[in-house]
Every structure is written in C-alpha cells, then in structure tokens.
Amino acid sequence: MAGVGADRARPRGRRPCARREPRQTRRCRRAAKAGQRPSRAGEAARLAEPHESAARRVRVDLRTPGRGAMRDGRTIRWIAGESRRCAAINVARANGATSERLHTGPHRWIESLAVHAPEPQPLVLKWFAPRTPPIRQQRDRLLGRTADAREWRALTALHAAGLPVPEPLAWGRTMQGDRVVVMTHVGEAPLLERLADLPGEERDPLFARLAETIRALHEAGFVHGDLHAGNLRVSAADDIHLLDLGRVRRTTRDVARSQDPAHLLHSLVPVLPAASLDTLATHFAPYSRLDDARRRFLADHARGRARRFHRIGEDWQRLTAPGGWTGVGVRHLDASLLTEALLDAEATHREAPRREGRVTIEGLERGDARWIRKHVDAGSLRRAIADRGRGSTAARAFRLGERDRLVSERAAPALAFLERRAPGHVPESLLLLESVGDVDLDAWRPASPEEAKRLSAALIDWLVGQHAQGLGHRDAKGGNVRVRLQGQGAPRFWWVDLEDLTGPAPLDEAARLRALVQLNASIADDVMALDTRRDALARYHARLPFSRDLADVAKEIHARSVARHHRYRGAMP
Structure with missing residues (x-):
C-alpha cells in the first residue's frame, strides 16, 4: 500500500508539505510589503454593490492634525455626493x-445637522442600522435592496x-455598518398639525392640494407605498412634500395606485370627523375601487399588527384565579384588579338575562x-365541549374585539376575559368591557321627530362607513348598539356584542341587506316614522348603491x- 501511495502523481508546482495561505492573507502580506494599509471591508462593500457604479464615488481624506477621532469607525465613507459638501459633513x-434628533426608532433615526458648505445650511441625515444577519445583508447589497439604497434611488x-x-x-456608510442618506431639510409643519390649525370649512383647499400631489406622483409612474399622514409636510402656502420614500416603486397599475389614498385616509381616521374624511x-x-383598496389595507394592517402585538408579554397578560379560572387581560391594567372585577366585584346594576337566561x-x-361584566353559561354539554376547542364565548369576543380595535373604534373596548375549564369542556366564561354609551338603541325614545331624524342620519352614516370598509356584524340589532347623545352634536354609537364582529372583508349586497x-x-314604529326610515335608506343608497x-x-x-316578528310592525311599505 505504501508503494501505491508513493507512486501517486503530485500536483505540479506545489510543495507536498507546505500549507497554502488563504488568498486574503496573501493580499494583506503584499500590501504590508508595499507600505499600504488595505481596506478589506471597504473593498468588499464596494464589490458587493454593483448598483453604485453609476453614482459618483467620493473619497474624502480628513487625516489632518486634530482629527484622529475620525478614524474610530464613525467616519462616513461616501458613495455618492458632491465632494465639498461630503467633506464638510465629516468635519462638522x-x-x-450640534445635531437635533428628529426621529428615533429601533433601526432608523433621523437627525438635523448645520453644515457650512460653503454657506450655513441645515441638512437632514437619515441613518439606517443593520437589522438582518450578515449573510442577508450581503445578499441585499448584491441585489441593491438595502433600505438606504432604496431611499437614495x-x-x-x-x-x-x-x-x-x-x-x-x-x-x-460608516465602518461600523451604519448607512446614511443626506438630504435637504424641509422645515415645514406635519400634515396633522396643519389640519389641527384649520377650521373644518377651510380644509378643502388643502385636501385639493393633497390630492393633486398624489396624482402627480402617480402620473409620473410611481407609488409611495407608505403614504400616511406622518410622511407628509405642509408649508404655509399649502405646498406638500413627500417623505420616507423607502417603499416607492414604479408601477402604473390602478390597484397599486389606490393603496396610497386608502392608507392616507386610514391614518386620518383618528383625527378627522367623518364629514371631513x-x-x-x-x-x-x-x-377606481377605492373602497376595495381600503378594505385590503385594513385587512393587512389588522393581520400584521395582531400577529405582532396580540400575545402574552406584548399587549396582553395572563390571568389566573382559584377554581380553574384562566384568561387574558390587557397589560395597561393591573392583573389583580381585572381578576377581582371579573369574579368578586359587587354589581351596581343588572340587566335582564338574555339568550334564554344564558347571558x-x-x-x-x-x-x-x-365597566360591564358579561357572564355566559354554555347552557349545554355539547356547546361546552365545542368551546373547549374553539374557545369560550368570552374568549372569542375578547380576541375579536381587540383585533377590531386595530382598525376602528366602532366597538366597546374589551379589557379581559376568564373561562372556567373543567375536564373536556368549558362550562362558563366572563368578559369585562369598558362601559360605553348611555342607552341601548332599542330602548331609546326620541324627544321630538327632529331628534329622531338626526339620530337616524348619524346611525346610517356610522353603519355605511363600516360597510364601505368591509366591517360587518352578524347580529346588527338595536340591543347590540349603545348610543350616547352629545347635546346638539352628532350621536355616538358602539357595538357591545363583540362575538359577532366581522371584517375587514368584502361585504356582498346580501350581507348589507341583512x-x-x-x-x-329592532326599532319600534313609534321611534322612527316612515319618512325618517325612507330618508335613512336613501342616505345609505347614496353612499353604497344597491344593484336594484x-x-x-x-x-x-x-x-x-x-317576518322577524321583532319590534317593527309595518310602518315602512
């Protein structure tokens, strides 16, 4: 066997016992002999970004007396930009x-910096910190998909x-891996501040200018991709500036274009009344199909935020109590307080039992x-066994209510639930809600026909606004709606039966009619007259037309x- 090994041909030009040095070590050794200091990180980063070849690379040498601190990894090595301005930023x-932090996030932050290049000029530096594993960072650099590259392009x-x-x-970029995009400072007010300063009747010119800016963006062949109110700045002359362009892309598809106004309208829901929206x-x-775009955006928004925050340790906390009670509550309230309210608190009033005495x-x-405490008895062994797998009535109501709160404020806020688990079934559960409204809709009585018309118009606007966004309710009767009458202002409504909340999802005409x-x-004849009901239906039809x-x-x-044999007896032919 030794003879066979000895007769084996050796590679030509290579010593049999010498270990060949890695290529990178040989490169450094040659650079050291030539008296140079190799920059392997800089060379690798430049080779990894072929999309930078079109940009003007700038090398700024600031190794002058008194600036030794610039070689500690914080020096910006410029990929693109005018050399004099780049040097001035490094010197500053x-x-x-002095720099002012304008925004701080976990992986991105924005600061303003006064630079003399050559005259004093406030600049904005948008920083991007690495947030992915190194192998993914290398891949994104090769493909030109890093956040700073997208923003710059x-x-x-x-x-x-x-x-x-x-x-x-x-x-x-810096040697530490942080990347930066420098731009001019837009010293204007955020859109929300500008809207707050304007009365309702003076907002229409600003709305028109806003729509013109978005149309100009789309006519140029781009969509923003993240167009909410925080990414818009407004000057005193109502000139609009677009910010945060990392998700901008080229497209002419109507579906993609409709997402920008849909996102903007959703971001303004908490600050603008329904009439202004x-x-x-x-x-x-x-x-085209703006309502469909709003539904798609709300569904994606609710799904994403629920997956991130609706878990123990984020927005929720675990609740336990003696007797086999377990549940979940919101984190901003103390767990012992929620448990006491659900199990031991003395009720101030009690309503008549519902659903054959089960509720x-x-x-x-x-x-x-x-607060409102809702006790639900399973009522039968079959339902109790089913609740073991699907969750009790209180658990389903809590989760649906929390999910719905991500996209609307149409329901009473859910605070906690507890369910008593027995072997193989869940016989009873408890739900804690924030008390809303003054009276149930089916128990309300108007003081005058004018008040009935005002409330019916507000009720239809509230309902049609939900249907336009794909938000529904499987049991939309007056007993599940709470009303608060706000003097001469518009009444306010809430759903209190959270288990039957649906959406965001497309609502067909059959669901809307139901x-x-x-x-x-559910509304008695003497509460709303015939003409009031007709006006309300016409108001709904004007916003969401029927096919018939x-x-x-x-x-x-x-x-x-x-045919339902409820409170209505036939005042609407």
Whole structure:
C-alpha cells in the first residue's frame, strides 16, 4: 500500500508539505510589503454593490492634525455626493457640531445637522442600522435592496421628475455598518398639525392640494407605498412634500395606485370627523375601487399588527384565579384588579338575562371607571365541549374585539376575559368591557321627530362607513348598539356584542341587506316614522348603491323585517 501511495502523481508546482495561505492573507502580506494599509471591508462593500457604479464615488481624506477621532469607525465613507459638501459633513461631525434628533426608532433615526458648505445650511441625515444577519445583508447589497439604497434611488428619481421631495445630497456608510442618506431639510409643519390649525370649512383647499400631489406622483409612474399622514409636510402656502420614500416603486397599475389614498385616509381616521374624511375621499374619486383598496389595507394592517402585538408579554397578560379560572387581560391594567372585577366585584346594576337566561350583564364601578361584566353559561354539554376547542364565548369576543380595535373604534373596548375549564369542556366564561354609551338603541325614545331624524342620519352614516370598509356584524340589532347623545352634536354609537364582529372583508349586497333588515326590525314604529326610515335608506343608497332599484330594496327590507316578528310592525311599505 505504501508503494501505491508513493507512486501517486503530485500536483505540479506545489510543495507536498507546505500549507497554502488563504488568498486574503496573501493580499494583506503584499500590501504590508508595499507600505499600504488595505481596506478589506471597504473593498468588499464596494464589490458587493454593483448598483453604485453609476453614482459618483467620493473619497474624502480628513487625516489632518486634530482629527484622529475620525478614524474610530464613525467616519462616513461616501458613495455618492458632491465632494465639498461630503467633506464638510465629516468635519462638522468630527468637531462635535450640534445635531437635533428628529426621529428615533429601533433601526432608523433621523437627525438635523448645520453644515457650512460653503454657506450655513441645515441638512437632514437619515441613518439606517443593520437589522438582518450578515449573510442577508450581503445578499441585499448584491441585489441593491438595502433600505438606504432604496431611499437614495427613490429620492434621486423623484427629484429628477420634479416631484416635491427633499433634494438628495449624499449617500454613504460608516465602518461600523451604519448607512446614511443626506438630504435637504424641509422645515415645514406635519400634515396633522396643519389640519389641527384649520377650521373644518377651510380644509378643502388643502385636501385639493393633497390630492393633486398624489396624482402627480402617480402620473409620473410611481407609488409611495407608505403614504400616511406622518410622511407628509405642509408649508404655509399649502405646498406638500413627500417623505420616507423607502417603499416607492414604479408601477402604473390602478390597484397599486389606490393603496396610497386608502392608507392616507386610514391614518386620518383618528383625527378627522367623518364629514371631513368624506370630503377628502371625494377628491380621490378618479381612483377606481377605492373602497376595495381600503378594505385590503385594513385587512393587512389588522393581520400584521395582531400577529405582532396580540400575545402574552406584548399587549396582553395572563390571568389566573382559584377554581380553574384562566384568561387574558390587557397589560395597561393591573392583573389583580381585572381578576377581582371579573369574579368578586359587587354589581351596581343588572340587566335582564338574555339568550334564554344564558347571558347575564352587570354594571361595575371602580372610582371614575365604569365597566360591564358579561357572564355566559354554555347552557349545554355539547356547546361546552365545542368551546373547549374553539374557545369560550368570552374568549372569542375578547380576541375579536381587540383585533377590531386595530382598525376602528366602532366597538366597546374589551379589557379581559376568564373561562372556567373543567375536564373536556368549558362550562362558563366572563368578559369585562369598558362601559360605553348611555342607552341601548332599542330602548331609546326620541324627544321630538327632529331628534329622531338626526339620530337616524348619524346611525346610517356610522353603519355605511363600516360597510364601505368591509366591517360587518352578524347580529346588527338595536340591543347590540349603545348610543350616547352629545347635546346638539352628532350621536355616538358602539357595538357591545363583540362575538359577532366581522371584517375587514368584502361585504356582498346580501350581507348589507341583512344588516339593514336586522336594524330596522329592532326599532319600534313609534321611534322612527316612515319618512325618517325612507330618508335613512336613501342616505345609505347614496353612499353604497344597491344593484336594484331603491323601491324594490325598501319593499324587501319591509317584508323581511315584519317576518322577524321583532319590534317593527309595518310602518315602512
């Protein structure tokens, strides 16, 4: 065997016992002999980004007396930008120039910096910290998909197209791995502040300018991708500037374009009344299927945020109590307080039992807080066994209510639930809600016909707004709606039966008609007159038209409402 090994041919030009040095070691050894200091990280980063070849690379040498601190890894090595300005930014940072932090996030932050290049000029530096494993960072660099690369390309493309964005000035990276995009400072007010300063009747010109800016972006062949109110700045002359362009992409598809106004409208829901939102939506009338785009956005938004935050340790906390009680509560309230309210608190009032005595609703008070405790008995062994797998009524209501709170404020906030688990089944459960409203809709009595008309108009606007966004309710009767009358202002409504909340999802005409039938059947004839009901249906039809004639729809609602044998007896022919 030794002879066979000895006769084996050896590789030509290589010593049999010498270990060949790695290529990178040989490169460093040759550089050391030549008196040079190799920059392997800089070379690897440049080779990994072929998309930078079109940009102007700038090497700024600041190794002058008194600037030794610039070689500690914080020096920006510039990929693109004008050399004089890039040098001035490095000098300002080395000399400790005052910077103001404008925004702080876990992986991105924005700061302003006053630079003399050559005249004093406030600049904005948007920093990007690595947030992925090194192998993914290398892949993103090769494909040009890093966040700073996307931001720089979008800024340069939109600025070249004449769109209202900050002027891109420079792009670079540090030896620590952080990357930066430098742009001009847009010293204007955020959109929300500008809207707060304007009365309702003076907002329409700003809405028109806002719609014009978005249309100009789309006509140039781009969509923003993250167009919420925080990414818009407004000058005193109502000029709009677009910010945060990392998700900008080129497309001419109507479906993609409709997402921008849909996202913007959703971001303004907490700060604008429904009338102002409808006025703004009319400026986006040329966009086809805007309501569908809003439904898709709400569904994605609810799904993503629920997956991130609706878990123990994030927005929720675990609740336990003696006797086999387990559940979940919101984290901003103490666990012992929630458990006591669900099990031991003395009720201030009690409503009549519902659903054949299985459901009991009680009112609680804790200082200034008012809560509602809902006790649900399974009622049968079959239902109790089913609840073991699907969750009890209180658990389902809590999770659906929390999910719905991510996209709307149409339901009473759920605070906690407990369910008593026995071997193989869940016989009973408890749900704690925040007390809302003054009276149930089916128990309300108007003081005058004018008040009835005002409330019916507000009720239809509330309902049609939900249906337009794909938000429904499987049991839309007056007993599940709480009302608060706010003097001469618009009334406020909430759903209190959270288990039957649905959406965001497309609502067909049959589901919309079913909700109108349930609501109409639960309101007595003497509460709303015939003309009030007709006006309310016409108001709904004007916002969300039916495929049939309105008179045929009214006849069907009348017939199906009478057939339910509820409070309605036939005042609407």
